Amino acid sequence: MADDAIDRGRRGFLRGRPASGPAPIHPPWSRPDYFTSLCTRCGACADACPEAILRPGDGGYPEVDFTRGECSFCGACADACAAPIFDRTAIPWALRATVTDDCLSVRRVVCRSCQDACPEGAIRFQPAPGGAAHARIDEFACTGCGACVAACPAGAVTLDHQTGSPAHAVR
Numbered sequence: 696m697a698d699d700a701i702d703r704g705r706r707g708f709l710r711g712r713p714a715s716g717p718a719p720i721h722p723p724w725s726r727p728d729y730f731t732s733l734c735t736r737c738g739a740c741a742d743a744c745p746e747a748i749l750r751p752g753d754g755g756y757p758e759v760d761f762t763r764g765e766c767s768f769c770g771a772c773a774d775a776c777a778a779p780i781f782d783r784t785a786i787p788w789a790l791r792a793t794v795t796d797d798c799l800s801v802r803r804v805v806c807r808s809c810q811d812a813c814p815e816g817a818i819r820f821q822p823a824p825g826g827a828a829h830a831r832i833d834e835f836a837c838t839g840c841g842a843c844v845a846a847c848p849a850g851a852v853t854l855d856h857q858t859g860s861p862a863h864a865v866r
């Protein structure tokens with residue numbers, strides 16, 4: 696088991712809550728397997744982020760908060776970090792957007808806010824019976840930037856870690 700999973704499990708046990716649940720989203724290019732072992736919680740990455748989307752999360756480790764904005768993949772967080780946490784030769788992360796049934800379009804309210812916000816054109820709406828519409832994510836186009844999260848007035852968009860997801864290039 697990876698160190699990060701062990702640490703989350705231990706903290707969850709000590710706080711009387713299960714270790715399961717969505718894994719935290721750490722900065723792009725950071726190594727998830729050893730993140731909590733190597734991160735000193737100095738906050739340099741958060742201070743360097745021009746989008747101000749990094750904040751202290753569980754245990755004080757930096758996490759991405761997409762309700763604040765999107766990742767521009769500028770790499771400033773990686774450049775600011777003194778620990779051997781970031782691997783800029785790898786893909787930044789394996790995050791993909793998901794639109795839940797809280798989407799207004801499911802309830803026949805016309806809204807295309809996430810589609811309009813997506814810089815990759817990764818969101819398309821398909822008509823559904825009864826005048827509703829369902830958002831579809833192009834997993835090959837989605838970079839996991841998170842621009843669609845804050846744009847959604849219903850809080851219906853989440854970013855989730857994917858396994859076996861297609862590699863994508865971030866410029």
Ligand code: SF4
Pocket residue numbers: 722723740743744745746747748749765766767768769770771772773
């Ligand atoms: S790559 Fe840039 S925008 Fe994205 S989290 Fe790091 S500093 Fe912030």
Ligand code: SF4
Pocket residue numbers: 791792812813814815816817818832836837838839840841842843844
């Ligand atoms: S995470 Fe970024 S690329 Fe993916 S659907 Fe949302 S806005 Fe588009």
